[in-house]
Amino acid sequence: MKQVTIHDIARRLNLTASTVSRALHNHPRISKKTRELVKKTAEELNYRPNSIATSLRTGKANSIGLIVPKINRFFFADTISGIESVTSPAGYSLIICQSNENYRKEVENIKTLMRSRVAGIIISISNETVSSGHLKVISENGIPLVQFDRVRTDLRSSMVVNTNYRGSYELARHLVEEGFHRFAYLTGPLHLNIYKERYEGFRQGLKEYAVDLDPSMICDGELTYQFGFDSVGRLLKKDLPDAIVSAGDYAALGVLFCLKQAGKRVPDDIAVAGYANEQVTAFCDPAITTVEQYAHRLGSNAANLILEEIAGKQQAKPARTVEVNTHLIIRESTVRNK
Amino acid sequence: MKQVTIHDIARRLNLTASTVSRALHNHPRISKKTRELVKKTAEELNYRPNSIATSLRTGKANSIGLIVPKINRFFFADTISGIESVTSPAGYSLIICQSNENYRKEVENIKTLMRSRVAGIIISISNETVSSGHLKVISENGIPLVQFDRVRTDLRSSMVVNTNYRGSYELARHLVEEGFHRFAYLTGPLHLNIYKERYEGFRQGLKEYAVDLDPSMICDGELTYQFGFDSVGRLLKKDLPDAIVSAGDYAALGVLFCLKQAGKRVPDDIAVAGYANEQVTAFCDPAITTVEQYAHRLGSNAANLILEEIAGKQQAKPARTVEVNTHLIIRESTVRNK
DNA sequence: TTGAGAAATACAATCGATTGCATTTCAATA
DNA sequence: TATTGAAATGCAATCGATTGTATTTCTCAA
Numbered sequence: 001m002k003q004v005t006i007h008d009i010a011r012r013l014n015l016t017a018s019t020v021s022r023a024l025h026n027h028p029r030i031s032k033k034t035r036e037l038v039k040k041t042a043e044e045l046n047y048r049p050n051s052i053a054t055s056l057r058t059g060k061a062n063s064i065g066l067i068v069p070k071i072n073r074f075f076f077a078d079t080i081s082g083i084e085s086v087t088s089p090a091g092y093s094l095i096i097c098q099s100n101e102n103y104r105k106e107v108e109n110i111k112t113l114m115r116s117r118v119a120g121i122i123i124s125i126s127n128e129t130v131s132s133g134h135l136k137v138i139s140e141n142g143i144p145l146v147q148f149d150r151v152r153t154d155l156r157s158s159m160v161v162n163t164n165y166r167g168s169y170e171l172a173r174h175l176v177e178e179g180f181h182r183f184a185y186l187t188g189p190l191h192l193n194i195y196k197e198r199y200e201g202f203r204q205g206l207k208e209y210a211v212d213l214d215p216s217m218i219c220d221g222e223l224t225y226q227f228g229f230d231s232v233g234r235l236l237k238k239d240l241p242d243a244i245v246s247a248g249d250y251a252a253l254g255v256l257f258c259l260k261q262a263g264k265r266v267p268d269d270i271a272v273a274g275y276a277n278e279q280v281t282a283f284c285d286p287a288i289t290t291v292e293q294y295a296h297r298l299g300s301n302a303a304n305l306i307l308e309e310i311a312g313k314q315q316a317k318p319a320r321t322v323e324v325n326t327h328l329i330i331r332e333s334t335v336r337n338k
Numbered sequence: 339m340k341q342v343t344i345h346d347i348a349r350r351l352n353l354t355a356s357t358v359s360r361a362l363h364n365h366p367r368i369s370k371k372t373r374e375l376v377k378k379t380a381e382e383l384n385y386r387p388n389s390i391a392t393s394l395r396t397g398k399a400n401s402i403g404l405i406v407p408k409i410n411r412f413f414f415a416d417t418i419s420g421i422e423s424v425t426s427p428a429g430y431s432l433i434i435c436q437s438n439e440n441y442r443k444e445v446e447n448i449k450t451l452m453r454s455r456v457a458g459i460i461i462s463i464s465n466e467t468v469s470s471g472h473l474k475v476i477s478e479n480g481i482p483l484v485q486f487d488r489v490r491t492d493l494r495s496s497m498v499v500n501t502n503y504r505g506s507y508e509l510a511r512h513l514v515e516e517g518f519h520r521f522a523y524l525t526g527p528l529h530l531n532i533y534k535e536r537y538e539g540f541r542q543g544l545k546e547y548a549v550d551l552d553p554s555m556i557c558d559g560e561l562t563y564q565f566g567f568d569s570v571g572r573l574l575k576k577d578l579p580d581a582i583v584s585a586g587d588y589a590a591l592g593v594l595f596c597l598k599q600a601g602k603r604v605p606d607d608i609a610v611a612g613y614a615n616e617q618v619t620a621f622c623d624p625a626i627t628t629v630e631q632y633a634h635r636l637g638s639n640a641a642n643l644i645l646e647e648i649a650g651k652q653q654a655k656p657a658r659t660v661e662v663n664t665h666l667i668i669r670e671s672t673v674r675n676k
Numbered sequence: 677t678t679g680a681g682a683a684a685t686a687c688a689a690t691c692g693a694t695t696g697c698a699t700t701t702c703a704a705t706a
Numbered sequence: 707t708a709t710t711g712a713a714a715t716g717c718a719a720t721c722g723a724t725t726g727t728a729t730t731t732c733t734c735a736a
Contacts, residue, residue, distance in 0.1 A: 015715075018718095021692095050453070050692055056723095062454070072415040074412065098419065280618045283618050284623065341722095343722055344723065355724090356723090369685090
């Protein structure tokens, strides 16, 4: 049951562990004959290097830590996939934690990863997170840190973000151009950069057409299906909007289904738009206009950044910010038949 | 930049590392005074235990390896989430790999995890995998192994699976009872247990009503949206089926959209059913009848199994199989208005 | 004051691999 | 044959924490 070590190989061949180690790494000072013998024996004995031991000795970790709010949200699952596709060929394994949108769990996760001496940490913060102390600790201990999507800007750290502002801005312009004027807007917590930027981009887009957004027509909460569904009731009591825009797709979906249930026609009575291009937005009826985020690309960019930071750890390079462009996807839910 | 060790604490307090180590673990032979002093100093110096060193010394890993075909498929993302929710409180971190449905990558992943000396491995095999040698190696090295969902039964290993047979069986009965008789069936590779079981369950369900499944009405391939979409063309050329059933939801979705595009009414002209209860099936129009798999529960069960195996490693217990019940979800796509 | 025994702490080996430096081996040259 | 220097291998420390076995310190009773 005990695994084979280089000492076992050495003993078998009447060599020392150091020679075996060097042979396995093709060290030039080991004769060809010995090298081949060692490799053959390693194969025979089913030797598998113990990377725990290697990490301890060399001080280099072979793993990268990743913290996301929820693994099973498609956006994050897709970024994880993008990250993995870069880190795996680079020889790093991924240790994945979910914060469950909980600040304390996030702090716990960071502690765990630091104990594991990961080579670097990639994080998208929980929506409860309103401070940066726990993130600063990471950098202070010399561990490369890359934030993505939901980021805090009050610390020195590289990050990968979407052009949220622009995405929402273009959406706003599209809607106005399609003839919508009285908007309701559903947003997530505005202390998170992503929702703040989407909100501001949206307002700016309207502003350029001199369209106003009534403050009483703004709802904020967690952008779930249920929240979207419930918000419609509140909104329809007031001055009827002719378009309901959500900073997240699931809430938009809730809006759509509540409207359909209430007998409203979308988009003829009311238009609906979301954000994130969740798969379902393409297949519901009517298909929902939304903004593609290219999550996979977001992930691979984050992974490349962290690899660079790990490689160039000695010299403290300035933090870099990479922006991934969004893309407005116009579908039936916001286009009236002329 | 270098991290603080127990030696640093020891030096500071004129103690030895062993005393510090024992103090931190509340060893009874260390005086209360020293214990508290050590803990205070550890706090002050920002000491973080190096779990690499601990693992090497104790021979116990603090991580569990997980291999799935694709992280960004909702079913797997959900199982991962379920696994994490169990392993994390138990003090294990998760190292996640994706095989990308590629056999060689899967073998690579296993090697990596074994080098990392994970405490156990949880796997759902790729659809290219048709042998078990690489899995046997895991057990042979004394590493607990748990398979889930897509499993190989030709080796001794615990596993967590759905009642695929029953799920499909119930679906078949439902369809016949709704008055459908001429079926087309879309399946994934039949060398995978899940597709084999679904197929057999489906046939058995039909058989009990003396309904036959024409072999020429069976299509097999990767159950993607595109595959579903394309299959319709082939099927409609023949004797028209009155229901198209897919062993996966995305293909069912492709079927649905192709039918709609061809001007067929679902379910009045043709019924459509899928498998997996992907979110989108609930929101498309008509909503698609499907089978819920409880992926999250599948994951937490797999995690519990591996924890048990890790705990009871000494005595070789018999491999266990846990079945997670499926649940037939009947929606509009298979229910004709009377 | 001394000795016994308990209490507290120190010593040293260990986990498996790596690596600077020392030592051995061997072939080629003087 | 002795010498030299390169080639090949061995020795031993190290990474940070743990743990069995000393050893020291202390307390209390005789």
